[in-house]
Amino acid sequence: MDRVTDPTFWMPKGASTVAGDVDQLYYFLYWLSVVLFVGIVGAMTWFALRYKRKSETEIPHGPHHNTVLEVTWTVIPLILVMVIFVWGFRGYLRMVVAPGDAMVINVTAQQWQWSFTYPNGVVDAMDERKDKQPVNGAKDMPVLRVPAGRPVKLVMRSNDVLHSFWVPEFRVKHDIVPGQYSMVWFNAIEPGDYRVFCTEYCGQDHSMMMATVMVMKPEEFDAWLKKKGGEVGGGDPVAAGALLYKTKACGGCHSTDGKPSVGPTMKGLFGRKEEITDGQPVTVDENYIRESILEPRAKLVKGFGPVMPESYGNKGPADQQLSEKQVESLIAFIKSLK
């Protein structure tokens, strides 16, 4: 479904590629519910009026049970709910599997604000437009700029407690759990502004934790990002990651040319399927790399020993620990080694 749908009485505008499917299931369930509700309450009302008590001594006689009827009203709902399950599951699969070519934007959530970091290191673009509408009293809300018609994957982390990213018009939502990366993806169809809500209670100003998604024409987005990237300069996370690779001497064990040494090579690492020491398969994604840097012994690839120092995580001395920002840069660097 690649067209924006107008708001209905129930649903807000559908502005992402998954919205159409969600709305179809929603309206299927809606009309199914209306039919069942009218049937149940209609029967109840009809019986109540038709069989209203006429005398205090009347003793009615009716059926005690009816096996055929009882089996029917168990089996038909069973079939219905299985259809609904499959429908919901297929839609969900589209929502959780991001296309491989999706642009990655890093999202940081903390009490009670959002910030967004683009692949070239541009951070936290506030809304500079003059005619913008204040929402919930907050005039200066962070803006997440995304290109229309291209898949965008958000790699989200929290600095404190649980948060959740929701854009009602996109029909996507995902909690942001501290201590790991949480992912959500969408493909916004048309340029326009949409609200981002935090939907996991996070303390005093939970209801003020909003942002705007500004969907831009792809060429305008590219121009904006390039211009901003030039202004910031030196903030490129790949370059920052490469510098860390050098200063932390990662190359002593991890090559970038495809040859394994003490540890696995970083070339082509991202997205690779590995087998860890207990035989379980693992796909190298942002969370796996993060964990392998901070807790290197948690999931060792088969054939490699537990020799990497654990000092980069919070077990290490303060001057050796890596910040979340540094971990993100390293991930960006590893991703670039295709």
Place this chain on the structure above:
Amino acid sequence: MSVAATASGRVPHYLEAGKGIKSWLVTLDHKRIGVMYLWSVLGAFLLGGLAAILVRTELWSTGQTIMDANAYNRMFTLHGAAMVFLFIIPSVPAALGNILLPIMLGAKDVAFPRLNLASYYIYLVGALFALAAIAFGGVDTGWTFYTPYSTSDKVANTAVMMTFAAFVLGFSSIFTGINFIVTVHKLRAPGITWFRMPLFVWAIYSTAILQVLATPVLAITLLLFMVERTFGIGIFDATIGGDPVLFQHFFWFYSHPAVYIMILPGMGIISELTSTFSRRPIFGYTAVAFSSVALAIFSFLVWGHHMFVSGQSEYASALFSFLTFFVALPSGVKMFNWLGTMYKGSISFASPNLYAMAFMFLFSIGGLTGIFLGALSTDVHLTDSYFVVAHFHYVMMGGTIFAFFGGIHYWWPKTFGVTYNEGLAKIAVALQFIGFNITFFSQFILGTRGMPRRYFNYPPDFEELHRISTIGSYIVFAGFLLTAWYLIASLRKEKNAGDNPWHSVALEWQTSSPPPVENFVETPKIKHGPYDYDHPDAAPLVLASASSNRKAS
């Protein structure tokens, strides 16, 4: 089979069996313990209700209306925690269950009367801790106490006190559960076979099993929570090596079965009301009885449906969604069988039955909207929005609370020997029903359109629907104040309700109202089930009580 209860030779009833406050505080009589529970849970209902009214008033307009964000967050937490832990969970089992279960089984009391009294005092201690947590500044975590917010320094130590209160209240629930399980197995009067037990007993029995099996998990969770909060050992907090999602698994592993601890007894009441006020045997009795057991079993397998977007594995979400749909079947079976019971009945419009019909209306909506949330792709949009708030209020309030008040009205003459003003009761049901729909139907619309839950402030486009919802809540509140008024007023009246004002053939109506201390003067002999209106031995009961009532009035 019933006790001879004439005006002259009436045995003293349980309310007359002792005078003074002490006779209540040390009583072992299940009816008196039930009555103490009844007043206590109604007190908690008032507390939770006042909090609800303040929450709704604050939401009257966007921005601050009557309180700031901090006060608002404490208020909705107080509302949720008081309603769930102090009111709904103990409401039907501990109040009505205690009063009625032994009578329905023809027993003199529950199996362990002292344990029963202990459960009440533990409830009081738990309630005191909860009140203390409020007095010492309140808790703003929401009733779900999600980590790591609830273990962070920003939240005062009152969070620990509040969870300790829930921990203590859990034991009260376990004691009641153990008592009921043993009573049902061991103390049924001769002739009451398993399939002659009232469906209220089946429901309470299934609930008791849940209370005993699920509540310890809550205790374990809250204990781990307190250990982390007090000693800084990493269990749920990621910064010290824990996992926040683990807390949610633990919490819902209890709290999902707890949803059935809350709704199953309500369903049991509806079975009683529908049979008595349709004067018909329950259609498909066996299916209804087993549907309670089925719901109890399924309730342990679906906790993950609260967590589809929480970061649990997508495979787990798919499995939990699949299993969740099986809950729809026994719920549907009950609904259809109640309709079958009404079919060709003799249907009375007395206020308890109005509550029962309101239940069927509201619970249908509550159940059907559950399908939207069980399906994965629609849940992603709707979860943590006002749609969820509306859904669980239709189930918990439209379901359990309407059933509870239907039960209170139905068994009021049994418990206190008095009748209330039926005209006012009908007005109160109407106010509650209409007000409820105004309050919560508008929230389905809000949620679907994108209003997140637990929001102190909201964008102006949601204001109109919020105002409608707030007006509805005032109507509901007025309805309950009216109920409180005529119920309390009725207690001052002479005890002349008659032993069986509804002409029921169920066993609890075959002893005097209020019942004597040990319920029956002689052990009742059971010749028919609680719903056998067309049984040759039962029909005369209806006719006799109907004619004696006519003479009395």
